[in-house]
Amino acid sequence: MKAFYVEKLAHPNDIPISLNAPTPIPKEGEVLVDVYSAGLNFFDILQCQGKYQKRPALPFVAGTEFAGRVSRNSPIPPGCPFKRGDRVFGATQGAFAEVVAVPCLTLLPLPDVVSFKDGGGLYVTWPTSYEALVGRGQLQAGEWVLVTAAAGGVGVAAVQIAKALGAKVIAAAGSDEKVDIAMRYGGADYGINYANPGWPKEVMKLTGGKGVDVVYDAVGLVKDSLKCVAWKARILVVGFASGTIDQVPMNIVLLKNISVVGLHWGGYEKSEPARIAVVWKELLDMLATGKIKPVNYTQHFTLDTIKDGLAALETRKTWGKAIMEVRKEFEAAL
Numbered sequence: 001m002k003a004f005y006v007e008k009l010a011h012p013n014d015i016p017i018s019l020n021a022p023t024p025i026p027k028e029g030e031v032l033v034d035v036y037s038a039g040l041n042f043f044d045i046l047q048c049q050g051k052y053q054k055r056p057a058l059p060f061v062a063g064t065e066f067a068g069r070v071s072r073n074s075p076i077p078p079g080c081p082f083k084r085g086d087r088v089f090g091a092t093q094g095a096f097a098e099v100v101a102v103p104c105l106t107l108l109p110l111p112d113v114v115s116f117k118d119g120g121g122l123y124v125t126w127p128t129s130y131e132a133l134v135g136r137g138q139l140q141a142g143e144w145v146l147v148t149a150a151a152g153g154v155g156v157a158a159v160q161i162a163k164a165l166g167a168k169v170i171a172a173a174g175s176d177e178k179v180d181i182a183m184r185y186g187g188a189d190y191g192i193n194y195a196n197p198g199w200p201k202e203v204m205k206l207t208g209g210k211g212v213d214v215v216y217d218a219v220g221l222v223k224d225s226l227k228c229v230a231w232k233a234r235i236l237v238v239g240f241a242s243g244t245i246d247q248v249p250m251n252i253v254l255l256k257n258i259s260v261v262g263l264h265w266g267g268y269e270k271s272e273p274a275r276i277a278v279v280w281k282e283l284l285d286m287l288a289t290g291k292i293k294p295v296n297y298t299q300h301f302t303l304d305t306i307k308d309g310l311a312a313l314e315t316r317k318t319w320g321k322a323i324m325e326v327r328k329e330f331e332a333a334l
């Protein structure tokens with residue numbers, strides 16, 4: 001099968017697309033899924049180079065998030081709620097391929113209103129932002145939220161979810177164009193460009209001198225954000241897209257009664273599996289009722305151009321979710 005098949009660790013630019021990668025053989029409890037679309041993530045780039053915490057044995061197929069249909073020749077394990085041909089989405093190692101093997105019980109049904117294209121970037125991105133804001137941040141309607149990298153994959157999802165929950169949202173991004181995108185597609189109330197030094201002062205001004213109640217940070221801007229938070233603020237540590245891991249001055253954490261809260265969505269499978277279904281029930285309801293809507297980067301990629309997609313992601317050119325089309329029908333919803 002055609003796949004982004006890593007035989008030797010390297011930067012994605014230096015990995016050729018394979019036309020004869022082995023079709024996966026499903027293990028016990030797994031089904032085969034025909035991949036229609038896949039979501040691109042920064043960690044895919046790291047993994048190809050052996051720089052990510054999850055290091056599959058070589059050779060492996062790269063990619064994680066996908067949407068597709070249970071294959072016509074797939075085994076259906078006992079207790080599997082899906083049948084051949086069902087529309088599904090999920091995440092597992094090997095999504096940058098025509099076919100992926102995936103534990104059946106981790107799959108979710110792709111809602112009728114959601115196209116394969118939109119479904120390809122749901123599985124990691126949306127629950128990360130939901131659980132950060134709701135489960136960890138205890139976000140309440142009427143509170144002020146600052147979202148960094150607000151036009152990015154998890155960021156624009158966080159903006160939409162915070163708005164759907166009734167918060168007042170300040171979208172922060174690294175260029176005026178991205179601020180505009182976060183406001184247009186995320187529905188943020190205000191936008192600020194953190195390329196401007198002194199941006200926390202703008203946040204203080206917007207909040208009438210109070211500061212924000214919640215910071216959602218996927219960049220590594222915790223230290224700067226401490227300058228514009230309210231009493232009892234919650235700072236959600238979601239990622240370090242800038243490559244910088246903040247050193248936080250604990251005296252400010254103490255003085256303002258701040259909670260610094262981590263979120264590792266990938267850790268729920270092992271540490272808190274029951275919470276996963278709760279989060280997805282909420283998100284699928286929000287999707288079905290149109291309260292949230294996936295946002296995709298305008299250009300989509302294919303297995304032949306996946307390297308361009310990963311390069312665009314790596315150089316901060318993309319916004320929303322960068323998506324790869326694997327089969328032609330990927331725009332289809334029911």
Ligand SMILES: NC(=O)c1ccc[n+]([C@@H]2O[C@H](COP(=O)([O-])OP(=O)(O)OC[C@H]3O[C@@H](n4cnc5c(N)ncnc54)[C@H](OP(=O)(O)O)[C@@H]3O)[C@@H](O)[C@H]2O)c1
Nearest residue numbers: 128149152153154173174218238239240241242263264265
């Ligand atoms: N905790 C979890 O469970 C979890 C789950 C998923 C993702 N994450 C993490 O969240 C972060 C964002 O993920 P994403 O999927 O939203 O990525 P993304 O779509 O690529 O967005 C990342 C954004 O970060 C900003 N950024 C600032 N400095 C950057 C730099 N030096 N290099 C690259 N980007 C930079 C860019 O926006 P501007 O140009 O506007 O600054 C960029 O668009 C990643 O670190 C990812 O690993 C964490």
